[in-house]
Each structure stands twice: as structure tokens, then as C-alpha cells.
Amino acid sequence: MDASGTVQLKLDEKLHDLCDVPVESVIEVHGTVARRAPGAENPNMPTGQVEVLVHSWKLLNKADSLPFYPTQCIDEQNLPNEALRARHRYLDLRRPALGSAIRRRSHVSHAARTYLYNKGVLEIETPMLLRSTPEGAREFLVPTRTQGADPQFYALQQSPQQPKQLLMASGVTEAYYQLARCFRDEDGRRDRQPEFTQLDMEMSFVSGTGEPAAPGAHVWRIGGTEVRDLVEGLVHTMWKAADMGTALPARFPVMPYAYAMQTYGSDKPDLRFGLEISDLAPTLQSDSPFALDILVCPHHEFEKPLRLSAKQTSQLLLRKDGSRSSIEHFKASVADPPVDTILKKSRHVRSILGDAEPAGDFSGALAAAIKASSVFVRGKEAPEASRCDIFISLRPKAPEGGSTEMGDLRLALANALGEIRADVRDSSPHILWVTEFPLFTHADAEKDEAAHGRWSSSHHPFTAPLAEDIPVLLRALDEPDSAARQSAIASIHGQHFDLVLDGQEIGGGSVRIHDPTLQELVFRRVLELTDDETQRFGHLLKALRCGAPPHAGMALGFDRLMAILCGRQSIRDVIAFPKSTSGFDPLFRSPAALGESPDEAQGLLAPYRLKIDSFT
């Protein structure tokens, strides 16, 4: 066996000592390939029609007894202990499932590179050792010993965002790409790695507007259509190189962020299943700051009851097993306990209202909601539904952040349904663009803390506003009434786009601001950066003033995309030597403490010591 597969050897009596060589040893064999005798073929083996008649063999390297035997690990449900496999990753990579994923990654990356090169997109390497920024909570700092007594730090890039924009400003090429290693110093929650790879792209001379259409239309209204075209072709190429056997749509559909949040409760909607969410806002007062989400989950003919965890049920306002008749019963039960009390259990209601009484006639609204919901019970989502669960949730009318309470519940419901019947998610891939995100936000807790009450950029401060929103922004900045001003700023859409595949964000990008005046206005008047903070973007502002063309770009999360293309749940399965979720590498045993010798460690730590001394 080697990386290309296995073959049967046939031995002469006098070569039988080959059988004594331990399994997984490396041998060199000379022999003749022959067709197997009729009846001796092995239809389960790609080389099952032939065997090698061995003339001579040589032991190249003998294997000791091994901690586990990877080629015997066929059943993915019964693998040896994960920590043991991680420590001996070079053995684990001999498992056919893992080895083929690593090889597929190479085929896909080469197909991607060739596609981009043929489109005139140049590979350009940018620095990984960049500048540390005071607010870079998640960046790795890299002290250097060569810059004299004053301790100096690089920071490992979190993405090549600024270098690639400066490349566009330089005009050295009109299209750039890089399979860029990026770094983030955070716990590996959600299957993340401290170092990861993104397929990073940027193009200049892009259009600033897309298809003309009314707000809310499911078309590409933002600019950067050239990036869209390039990336759709790229993803098709990678899909084909991975030999997926399923088809992506020729063009990827577009969905505005507001629609995705309303209908799927997520900015990365999983369209492989229904369970769509309806807004019953019309049943609330028109000036209510809230929307009322309702989701009806048909039971079909379940054999088992639907199970949701305590966390999941805590998210739901109302849940009832209901036949058409029991909806009446459900309505009757609304009064006990009182609807207002139930509403107040909602995470969103609590976060919005605190302990104050909810405003508005919720009881009435809810009754109307339930009445309307019966339409859905009889709707196409559940034609045969005679029994159903009804879920209702309150949320702020303007959606914000990555998901709503109801969106999270929708995913939990799909998982729960999946345990009952396997076909809840469509097996064919569902890919789409999500566009028209709010440009500024208060919804990201981490950013919001760093911003000290100021607005944050939803993605980054270089994202251009939707062209038609620029006048709104300029008017907002002159608006004397603070609430009206904040509300107008919240309404600005960015020319940002995310690419979503089967409910996972596989990439994101935007049209950038190329007008230095607009960029400085965003820095100073919207984000209210201080002079010092603005100064840190001085080189970018200066570059925009030197004749920078309009530009836009995108990055695909290459590890995540490869995991999907290899049918793996974890990105660790498509990385040759991954780290654990806590960032630990069990093979190389890193990170590690420095050497035990105080002399040695003090030498290495001298810069820090100096810095710390200056504080005390």
C-alpha cells in the first residue's frame, strides 16, 4: 500500500518470510503484474483483478508495534481514542477517509489557482508580520529582538485586508488572489483554528452599482458584480474539482439580509429545509418597535415525540401540540398564564424591556397571530399536517446581528426533526448570496465594548455604503435630533456580501470605499474615531488620495469550504496537522512554556521585562 492504494502480492514458497514482516512496514518489491485466476478476483478492491507475482523484496523500514492500526479504521463511528490519534497524526493520516481529504484539498486548490490565473488574477504575497493595534483583542503579538532596547511587536495578520487594498491602490494588478494563512488568538470555539487559510481576492475597476431594483428585491443591487461573477465561476470550478456529484445553480441566488433575517432568522440561512418564519408585525401596532415571529412545525406522522433541549425550549414563547381543533384550545390557554408573562420570558423581550412592563396590547396581537398561523398549518409547508407545534417569538423590528431567537430555534427544530426522520434537509446543495447588511451596528458585543458606545462597522470600516444610501448618511450626520440620527445611521446598507452554502458562511466581501473624503467621513463622523485612531489608517487614506481605482474583494474560508467539499463535519479533517479546539497541537506539543533555565528564559523575555519595569 502507498498513497495511491493497495495491491495483492503473491509469494513463492521461498519468499514466505515476507509474511513475518510487521504490518505497516515499508518494503520494496520487484515482480510481475498478472491477472488473477478466475474466481480469485476481489470485486471490493480497485486492483482486485490483478496481483503481483513477487520475484524479490527488500525491507526498507520495519514498523514497530503501533499505537493503533489506521488502515483497519474503516468504521468512522468506532475509531480509536481521538487524543491518541491526534498525538500520532502521521498514523491517523493513513486512514483512507482522512488521507483522501488531504489529497482532495490539493486538487481543489490547484484547480482554484488555475482558474484564477487564467482569469488574469495574480497571486501576490503580502506580509504576515503586520502592525499591532491597541484594539486587536484577538491578534497574536510577536515580539522581536532586533529593534533595540525598547520592546517592539509585530502582529500576525488576521487577514490581508489592508495590504490587498494597497495593492489595488498601487495599480500593480487589477486582480489579486492569495491562499493566505491568517491567525487569531482565541479559543477554538465553533471548530476554529488559531491559524487558518482563506482564499483572498481583490479586484479594481469594479462597478459601484448593481441591478436597478426596489429595496428588498432579491437581486444584486450593490456594486462589485465583477467579484460576484469571478467567485461564482471559482466555486463552480472547485465544486467540479472535488467531484461532488451534485450540481450548483448556474447563477447563485441573492437574498437581502432583511429578508433572510425575517424568513430564516439568520444571516446565513440554511435553505435545505422549510420551517419558514412569518412576521406577524401587521398584527402589532404599526409604530411598535417589535416584530412578532411565528413558526409552525408540522408533526407529520412522527413515531417519536419532538425533543428539544432545556436551552432550546427556554427560547420559545409558546409551544403547543395542536390539531386544528386544538388551536382553539391553544387560544383559550393564552390567558393562563397571561400572555404578557409568557412574553417576558423571551430573551429578546428581556433584553429590550428589562423588567419594565411590555408596551402594547400583546394579548390581542398574539390572538391575531395564532389566528393567522392556522393559514400556515394548512399551507404548502405542511399539506397533511393535522398536528403541529406553533412557536412565537418577539424581536426588534429592525433585525440585527447574525441570528434571531426564532432562527436559532428553527435550526434546533431541524436537528430534532432529523432525529425522527432523516430527510428533513434536502441532500442537494443550497447556495446563495446574502447582501445589503446594515453598515453600522451595535449588535456585536465585542466590538461594541471596544467602541465605548460609538457605532461599529458591521464588517470593517472600509466597506462602502450602498450608493443610494450615501445621501441618507450625509443627511443623518446633519440631523440635530439624536434619536432620528441614530435611526438613520442604522438604516444605511453596506455593499457587503456573504456567500452561504447549506447554512454555513463560506465567504464574505464588499465593495470598498475608494473616495478618501467618504472614508475619512466614516472614520471621523460616523465611527467618531479620535485623531490617534484615524492616524492608524493614515497610510490607507494617503493611498486613496494618490489615485486609487474603485475596488472590491472577498475571502473564502478555505478550510470550511474544503470540509464541505470533503463531506466532513470538522475543518480538522481537511488540515494535515490541525490544532485542538483549545489551540493545542498534540503532535508538536505546542504551545509550550519556555525552557526551564531562568537564564535562558530571562534572555528571551528581556524585552517584556523592560516594558513592565517602565510601568512600575
Add this chain to the structure above:
Amino acid sequence: MDASGTVQLKLDEKLHDLCDVPVESVIEVHGTVARRAPGAENPNMPTGQVEVLVHSWKLLNKADSLPFYPTQCIDEQNLPNEALRARHRYLDLRRPALGSAIRRRSHVSHAARTYLYNKGVLEIETPMLLRSTPEGAREFLVPTRTQGADPQFYALQQSPQQPKQLLMASGVTEAYYQLARCFRDEDGRRDRQPEFTQLDMEMSFVSGTGEPAAPGAHVWRIGGTEVRDLVEGLVHTMWKAADMGTALPARFPVMPYAYAMQTYGSDKPDLRFGLEISDLAPTLQSDSPFALDILVCPHHEFEKPLRLSAKQTSQLLLRKDGSRSSIEHFKASVADPPVDTILKKSRHVRSILGDAEPAGDFSGALAAAIKASSVFVRGKEAPEASRCDIFISLRPKAPEGGSTEMGDLRLALANALGEIRADVRDSSPHILWVTEFPLFTHADAEKDEAAHGRWSSSHHPFTAPLAEDIPVLLRALDEPDSAARQSAIASIHGQHFDLVLDGQEIGGGSVRIHDPTLQELVFRRVLELTDDETQRFGHLLKALRCGAPPHAGMALGFDRLMAILCGRQSIRDVIAFPKSTSGFDPLFRSPAALGESPDEAQGLLAPYRLKIDSFT
């Protein structure tokens, strides 16, 4: 103008306000391409036969007045201030010479990738965050905040050496490559960067021996011929992609290290010029530990005198302007000052002998040397030489390190001659392999200090000895006499190979040790590593014991090779955003001190503080 070039615009009277747009602004033009009127063609412009009749135009981004005007910077000898250009690198990249180098790099890297992919060599990414090692004087340490209270560090890779060997052990592929970013925390002497790119390769199932020949033959006697074949094809491919206009030899010649050191005084000999060095060792006693290097430099018909710096002349033992007759005068002058005194001025003599008197009859040897040198004066290197300089130097008989005193002088002479006549170096490329390096050394000052008197590996401890030297090594380890033992170990050749182009090392590699017993013997008995030190290679030893195939690999210095392929002196000219020789990035202004707020910095530095507290 864009990255693809410039074109002449022709304006209607009513569009003449386009002329008011500042230079380097970005405009969008609609118009018709038309052939220029006869006589109006510009033969100096690629698009000089046509012009664009402008129908309409739009200002996309207006340029301010610029710190310098890159497209006017044609004369490389008279560029604007280097610091100014570095700070505005995005502008400097608009200089045609620089922009085309960056674009060529992309073309060459894609050609290299495609060549390798078509040869079945898979691109596999390996970790950049590796483990810190106590002796890693030049590695960047990366502290992480996610591993609890005890401070933990990754180290940025200096090369993917261990990961790629583990890949080969895994059998996931029989051939790997990666354009790998590597990091070294040292002053950027000799045109180095703290982050640099190497084209890294490794192959398994390689042969362990090469062409059978006597020691000293100019053939590939070591193993890993598969790597040699792959890399020769690769370099040909890159050479062609760079459109070099010159030809490399179909096969690259091979030269043993000992011959290169003897004849060129360098392990990266520049064969574009002669000035070969002869060994006059036969004139010394046969048991002398020294060799006597002589170099005869013909004057031809120099218009100017040969100039060497004080540093260079301090390296030379004897130098005389000499006609054939003046050689007699030179001989006569040998006695005054006494030869022994002159010899003692030599760096090598001093390092070997200290202040002790040199052994042997040097006066006699020297007279014989000078007699022999007259052969060279009449030799083919200087057929018409009636005048010449003669240089003589003493060195240890067994060459070690990267160059000899005479080798350094040879390069200085070539430069000095180049100032007199430009044709001293052949304009066609001279590439060769240097092989059969000593496997163990005391000549590397940095390594020697870390080894505390023990042997160091000339390259790294995973390099295999030449197959025929293994018995010598085994006997040496059982040799009771210390001097004999040391001398035997010094005589072991490694299966290492360097690729040298025009006197620059553009890559190096080796056949690795795949036998765990031999690897452990090298660690413990030759390098005399302690248990703790050996333990740091535990995962590699374990991998070799799990059935690892024979393997070999190489890395090409991609930045240096690209500089050659772009005809540039400095690697900074082929890197989009380089750092200065001191490691400073003038564009992003990194590295930098941390933020001024003590709170902030103390938070970031908390792990270091803890560690330091534990020492005091």
C-alpha cells in the same frame, strides 16, 4: 494607464477639461480605438500605432499632489529618496520596473505550481505556529492568551522541515510541495527579510545511492536522484516562465564540496569567471594539516590600477604586480619581511596557530609555490598575461564552512576587475549542484556555541550520511583514540545538496535518515544530545518507527530566485511590501511599541509578568 500599459487619448475640443485632471488620477473613458494618422505613430510605445478617440469620460478618483511621480522614475540610478518610496510603497509599485517584477513573480509561481502538480506533487499546508525550542535563537516566539495562567508560546516556523518529514512518514502522498512563508528573528543582513518564502518540497521512496564513482568524481554519488530530476525540471520551467532569453544546461553539473572549496574557495562557487585557486599542498610536507592556496590574477591591459579595500588586502598574504621578470623580484622579496611573519598575518593562520610559531618549512614551500605559479601565468586563464598579481594563502587542509580566505578574495578581485572591464563575469547563467558536504562541523560559530563543544550538524540532524560512510561512522564511534575519532567523524559526508546559480545559493536539500536506529545514534552518540534534547525529537523518532519510507527533499529560496529571474539585486524588489534590512516596515510602521495606556499593555503582557514573577 493601468497595469497592462498606457494608451494615447485624443480629445475633442469640448472634452478638453480632462486635461485639468491631476496626473495619476483614475478616470473612466468611453471611446473608439483608431489607427493614428500616418506620421503620428509612436514607435517607442507598444500601443503607439493607435489612439482612443474619447466620446466621454468620468473622474473615478482624483489624485492629490503626490510625494513623487512613479511613472517618471525611469532612470534607476536617479530614483527619489529610498525612505520616501518605501513609505509610499503603493506609489513606488507603479514604477514599471518594480511592477513588472511583482507580476513576473506571479507568472513564475503559477508555472512552478503547475509543473509540480502535473508531476503528481501535492500542495499541502503545514502549521506555521510550531513549538518553541530553547536553542531557537533566531525564532520568533508567539505568546498565546488562551492557554490559561501559565504563559505558553508557539514559535513561528523557520522552515516546515519536521512537518514535511512527518507527511512523508504518513504516506498521505509520495511527493509534497508548498510555497511556505518562513520566519527568522535576526537582523536583515545580506538582504534577508524577517519573513521570507521558500518553495519547499519532499518526496518519499527515493533512492539511497546515486551514480557509482570514486570519491571526488563530479557526479551525483549521493541518493535522492528523484529530487534532483524534479528540481532540474522545475528550475527549467521557472526559467522559461520568466522569459529569461538565456539557456540553462539540460542537466545541471555536479561538484563535490571539497573541489568547490579548493578551486573556488566557496561552497557556492561563481563559475561565471575563472580566477581559479590552486592547491600547492604537495609543496608542503605530506602530513601538514595545511593547504597552500595560490591565485594568479592576470592584469590584461588595465587602464586603471586594481583597487581592493583595506579589508580585502588584509586578507591577502602576498600581492605583487608582476611581469614574468618581476616574479624573480617577487621571489627575492620573499625574504623581507620574513615569510613566516607574513603567513602569520593570515586570518586562518591566526585562528589555527594562535600566537605559536607555524610548523613546517614555509619559506621553502612558498618559493616552490611561486615557481609553480608561473605555470598559471602562462596557462589558458591568462594567455596574454604579461603582468599579474599573485595571491597566496594558507588554510586548513580539510575545508570547512562556507568559504575560504582566498575564496572571499577571489570574489573581491572579480568585483575589482569588473570596475576596470565590465566583462569579467560571463553573461550566460552558470548553475551547478554542490554535494558531499561534511555531515558534522565545528565551523558554524552560532551552532558551535549552542553545542557547548559537541559536534553540530552542518545542515540539520536529519540529513543522512553518504551510504558508504556509514561503516566509517560506526567504526569512529568505537574508536578509543579521541583525535582519531574526531578526525573520522569530520570525514563523514552528508547526502546534502545545494543548488548554486551564479555564485548564489538558491536552494538546498538532502536525503533524510529514515532508519530510527541510525537517527537515534546520530542524536545520542554523535551529537551527544541529552535525554531531554532527544525527547524534543520524540515524535519524529516515533514516526520513523511506524513504517516511514525513505525520503528526501529540498527548499528553493523563492525570493532570491525571483530576484535573479527579474534581474534585480535585492529581494526587496520582488516582494510587494518588504521590510527594511533592519526588519522595519515603513509602510505599516511595524514593529511598534504597544499602546500607551498602561492598563491595556498590562493586560496584554499579563502572561509575561506572571512568568517573570516566578523567577524573582
